[in-house]
Amino acid sequence: MSELFQANEILKTAIRIEENGIRFYSEAAAATHNSAVKEMFESLAEQEKRHLHDFTALQKEVASQEARESYPGEQEEYLRMLANLHVFTDTEQFNQVMSRAGNELEVITFAQGVEKDSILFYLEMLDFIPESNRSMVQKLISQEREHVRRLGGLKLDLIRQKKK
Amino acid sequence: MLEDMKDLEAIEIGLNLEKDGIHFYTAAAKKMEGQDVEAAAVLRQLAEEEQKHYQDFLKKRNELTGNEHSGHAGIARLMKKLVHTGIFAPFGESAQKIASVTEVWEIFAMAIRAEKDSIFFYHEAADSGADDSGRRMYRWLIGEETRHLRKLGELYEKYR
Secondary structure (H helix, E strand, O other), X not given: OOOOOOHHHHHHHHXXXXXXXXXXXXXXXXXXXXXXXXXXXXXXXXXXXXXXXXHHHHHHHHHHOOOOOOOOHHHHHHHHHHHHHOHHHOHHHHHHHHHOOOOHHHHHHHHHHHHHHHHHHHHHHHHHOOHHHHHHHHHHHHHHHHHHHHHHHHHHHHHHHHHO | XXXXXXXXXXXXXXXXXXXXXHHHHHHHHHHHOOOOHHHHHHHHHHHHHHHHHHHHHHHHHHHHHOOOXXXXXXXXXXXXXXXXXXXXXXXXXXXXXXXXXXXXHHHHHHHHHHHHHHHHHHHHHHHOOOOHHHHHHHHHHHHHHHHHHHHHXXXXXXXX
């Protein structure tokens, strides 16, 4: 691969993921009539806004640094592939899910897939980020993992309610 | 849920994940045999590798319990919970869906989702209650499944 998938470009992808996350959770919150689901989506949208802010600040910091060392091509290629396979880069899929936004269980399942995709991308991008900034990205990863669990808990509640 | 998962529970789930992978890749390879020789060969290879991972989990369980055939009493309930909470798709579902797949890329999309779920789970398992050797095993499995994901990503991009 001739072009390096450098930190700046990686962070642009991370920013795009978070922007789409905000849009997704905001639209999903607006579309549901279930108050618990609405509250959860609104809360996750707020958290993704903070992530967007953090990644934007990090990108500015990284952009101000001189081009650093190059990275192993294979890992770089894998990261690019993860970006391409991230569900938020698939507009068609995004629109399909949003067209069924009234189906909370389906939307939550989609959201969990999104969060897992983000976690895998952020875990791989750690090696491309200056060492001094890695703890910030690790903190974001922990929060995304928490999102998967919170969404899981909500899903379980909905399933139990349906059974009653 | 995952944060307080015990070593043995994680191994039982790993066993089921790998078994699911074997069934899925075997069914997918069979489906592809008449359509695409290269894709079928890759899928067969992936089934063999998941078989090896399954054996590794059996060995690890044996190390912990001293009994190759011991199961974990609460595992069915835990797995049901993990499916309901969206950590995994229902076990066996993807292998069943193979029959209705019409496009080659759909098989790879399903496999990619399953591999991503496995990688996510092995990260969680490595960070929960695993001992040093358990953590090493999960790290190794993450590397293995990542390799699968790379291969599947290439095939997905080729056929999509």
